[in-house]
Amino acid sequence: MSTRTVLGACPHDCPDTCALQVTVEGERVIKVQGRAEHPNTHGALCTKVSRYPERTYHPDRVLHPLKRVSKKTEAPAFVQVSWAEALADIAARLQAIAARDPQRIQPYSYAGTMGLIQGEAMAGRLWNALGAARLDRTICASAGGAGLAATYGHKLGMHTRHFAGAKLIVIWGSNSIASNLHFWTYANQAKREGAKLICIDPRKTETADKCHQHIAVLPGTDGALALGVMHELITHGWLDRAYIDAHVEGWDELREKALAWPPERVAAECGITADEVRGLARDYGTTQPAAIRLNYGMQRVRGGGNAVRLVALLPCLTGAWRHESGGLLLSASGWFAPYKNPALERPDLLAGRTPRMVNMSTIGDALLHTDEPIEAVVVYNSNPVAVAPESPKVVKGFQREDLFTVVLEHFMTDTADLADYVLPATTQLEHLDVHTSYGHTDVLMNQPAIAPLGEAKPNTQIFRELAAALGLTDSCFADTDEQLAAQAFTAEIDLNLLRTQGWQPLPIPEAPFAHGGFRTPSGRASAVGADYVPNYESATSAPELAARYPLAMISPPARNFLNSSFVNVKSLRDIEREPILEMHADDAAARGLVDGARVAAFNDRGRYVATLKVSPRARPGVVNGLGVWWRKLGLDGTNVNEVTHQRLTDLGEAPAFYDCLVQVQAA
Ligand SMILES: Nc1nc2c(c(=O)[nH]1)N[C@H]1C(S)=C(S)[C@@H](COP(=O)(O)OP(=O)(O)OC[C@H]3O[C@@H](n4cnc5c(=O)[nH]c(N)nc54)[C@H](O)[C@@H]3O)O[C@H]1N2
Numbered sequence: 001m002s003t004r005t006v007l008g009a010c011p012h013d014c015p016d017t018c019a020l021q022v023t024v025e026g027e028r029v030i031k032v033q034g035r036a037e038h039p040n041t042h043g044a045l046c047t048k049v050s051r052y053p054e055r056t057y058h059p060d061r062v063l064h065p066l067k068r069v070s071k072k073t074e075a076p077a078f079v080q081v082s083w084a085e086a087l088a089d090i091a092a093r094l095q096a097i098a099a100r101d102p103q104r105i106q107p108y109s110y111a112g113t114m115g116l117i118q119g120e121a122m123a124g125r126l127w128n129a130l131g132a133a134r135l136d137r138t139i140c141a142s143a144g145g146a147g148l149a150a151t152y153g154h155k156l157g158m159h160t161r162h163f164a165g166a167k168l169i170v171i172w173g174s175n176s177i178a179s180n181l182h183f184w185t186y187a188n189q190a191k192r193e194g195a196k197l198i199c200i201d202p203r204k205t206e207t208a209d210k211c212h213q214h215i216a217v218l219p220g221t222d223g224a225l226a227l228g229v230m231h232e233l234i235t236h237g238w239l240d241r242a243y244i245d246a247h248v249e250g251w252d253e254l255r256e257k258a259l260a261w262p263p264e265r266v267a268a269e270c271g272i273t274a275d276e277v278r279g280l281a282r283d284y285g286t287t288q289p290a291a292i293r294l295n296y297g298m299q300r301v302r303g304g305g306n307a308v309r310l311v312a313l314l315p316c317l318t319g320a321w322r323h324e325s326g327g328l329l330l331s332a333s334g335w336f337a338p339y340k341n342p343a344l345e346r347p348d349l350l351a352g353r354t355p356r357m358v359n360m361s362t363i364g365d366a367l368l369h370t371d372e373p374i375e376a377v378v379v380y381n382s383n384p385v386a387v388a389p390e391s392p393k394v395v396k397g398f399q400r401e402d403l404f405t406v407v408l409e410h411f412m413t414d415t416a417d418l419a420d421y422v423l424p425a426t427t428q429l430e431h432l433d434v435h436t437s438y439g440h441t442d443v444l445m446n447q448p449a450i451a452p453l454g455e456a457k458p459n460t461q462i463f464r465e466l467a468a469a470l471g472l473t474d475s476c477f478a479d480t481d482e483q484l485a486a487q488a489f490t491a492e493i494d495l496n497l498l499r500t501q502g503w504q505p506l507p508i509p510e511a512p513f514a515h516g517g518f519r520t521p522s523g524r525a526s527a528v529g530a531d532y533v534p535n536y537e538s539a540t541s542a543p544e545l546a547a548r549y550p551l552a553m554i555s556p557p558a559r560n561f562l563n564s565s566f567v568n569v570k571s572l573r574d575i576e577r578e579p580i581l582e583m584h585a586d587d588a589a590a591r592g593l594v595d596g597a598r599v600a601a602f603n604d605r606g607r608y609v610a611t612l613k614v615s616p617r618a619r620p621g622v623v624n625g626l627g628v629w630w631r632k633l634g635l636d637g638t639n640v641n642e643v644t645h646q647r648l649t650d651l652g653e654a655p656a657f658y659d660c661l662v663q664v665q666a667a
Pocket residue numbers: 013014015140141172173174175176178179180200201202203205217218219220221222295296297298299301554556557558559560561562563658
């Protein structure tokens with residue numbers, strides 16, 4: 001049989017955005033590999049995405065439109081219907097709501113695909129034309145994003161590849177080996193060439209195992225640690241005064257705050273030793289080039305935005321930014337902004353209206369509002385019933401019989417189970433897309449490798465047909481995916497190059513802030529107002545709560561899942577086996593719990609059942625509930641978001657998933 005190779009891009013929510021090489025035999029994809037020629041991908045893929053064919057050809061793929069025939073509180077039952085019937089009925093239901101108030105139609109989407117085309121390009125046009133409610137897409141990165149932007153003026157950072165040249169790498173709130181594998185290759189190269197690697201993480205991750213030092217802070221205390229490091233930089237004179245004078249604003253104010261955080265105070269707040277604070281500061285203050293890989297793990301707490309601000313100021317105080325292998329990387333996504341078309345989603349179709357904005361992170365509460373209620377939700381590229389905080393409320397909201405829910409999906413997820421209609425969407429192997437990245441600075445194209453399976457359609461096509469069924473006639477709804485791709489960027493991005501090479505790098509300076517030039521109004525990195533903000537839920541900030549629920553629970557990703565994606569891929573679930581709660585031996589002994597026991601982590605919000613793993617990966621006082629399982633594939637029909645809360649972060653209005661107290665007992 002003839003085989004051919006198609007150039008692709010990984011669609012997943014991950015900083016690596018790999019360039020793919022897809023091998024097709026006849027009409028079937030037989031292999032998905034990382035492209036050797038793409039520098040950041042360097043021929044390697046993670047375990048998950050190398051299983052992409054298994055996911056695409058999964059026997060459980062939704063391949064036809066499905067209509068619900070059971071009550072929302074009963075076991076889900078669906079019948080297959082034609083596209084014509086589904087679209088006509090959905091359009092009629094949405095039209096009736098729009099006639100009353102289009103803002104009662106709520107789109108809900110996130111990063112199931114990061115593609116610009118299958119993401120919001122056509123969907124956004126439809127919602128704008130209808131005047132549907134807007135969605136504040138905060139669930140992942142908006143606290144850290146806001147913190148970074150408040151400090152540097154935009155989401156900008158170092159080149160990933162330059163980590164290879166650093167002499168010190170601080171991996172702060174990131175399990176890079178699990179969630180940012182291609183960065184790890186560069187860090188490992190630096191390590192081989194003699195760099196010191198320090199990991200700051202409450203959990204002793206597989207990344208911490210490979211670093212020279214691991215500092216196991218209590219969740220949500222990174223801001224205090226950053227102030228403590230600054231205290232030592234100041235008192236030992238490890239500052240680059242010239243860089244600060246020229247390129248930092250608000251330094252005097254920050255200096256005063258930092259001097260209030262001597263190592264002993266920091267140690268007590270962070271649950272570490274004063275020597276760990278001193279040692280970190282010494283390494284950071286006396287080594288150049290020093291690079292910080294910050295990731296979003298450390299901003300999922302009340303003070304996450306300010307913590308990012310304080311950490312992001314460190315390289316401005318030591319002048320680490322002077323070197324191409326010094327500085328910091330949280331996100332590189334802001335580098336793409338000048339090359340993106342801000343009108344791709346056609347905001348002009350709003351015609352002066354400003355529909356209400358609903359925060360996706362508080363969808364549980366939003367669905368339970370009774371005045372001006374949400375009457376319809378259209379979900380695509382997301383699985384809110386599994387991933388949004390405080391799932392007891394999210395489930396209750398989606399169970400409303402008077403809520404009309406449409407879900408575009410590959411699989412019957414926890415959210416699809418609560419839909420009125422499930423519409424079959426194509427995967428990355430079946431549709432066209434273009435991608436930017438938040439870890440590197442290349443634009444990529446994904447070309448379809450095979451025709452859509454069954455009756456699946458790309459998101460764009462579903463929204464095109466829905467727009468037609470709703471009687472929307474603007475010519476923008478006729479744009480093809482090729483045309484959308486051509487409209488996505490400014491003229492500097494060469495679609496022909498994307499088609500033939502697969503990617504195009506942006507021209508970003510090697511050491512972007514060597515001479516300042518931050519994107520703030522003053523051009524200086526801003527320290528104004530940055531301060532440590534303690535958790536909502538911790539022994540010091542909420543002692544009465546901590547008396548009842550003494551364990552801090554974080555819920556970082558399981559390595560072989562991607563948020564809630566891949567949980568249903570058997571070969572990957574077989575590696576993760578079952579939902580795990582890691583606990584330190586002392587905490588287990590104090591509760592009479594043994595390894596392998598079935599336990600419940602609970603608080604006033606809910607009760608999550610998992611298998612206990614007594615493990616040195618957990619520090620005393622902190623349990624690690626590895627996420628994010630599908631509820632129905634977990635134990636007792638729950639997942640870790642059963643116990644998380646909907647209170648928001650200091651900046652960016654993001655969820656505080658890792659700011660969560662629980663107690664644990666045998667289930
Ligand atoms: N395999 C895999 N890869 C992924 C994902 C996945 O689910 N699985 N998710 C993707 C997504 S959506 C994102 S946003 C990115 C980034 O995803 P991140 O959420 O940054 O993921 P991690 O790299 O696991 O980093 C989280 C780390 O932060 C630690 N942590 C938790 N609380 C704190 C704290 O208060 N302080 C500090 N210092 N550390 C803390 C956790 O223990 C964990 O090791 O990764 C992407 N890559």
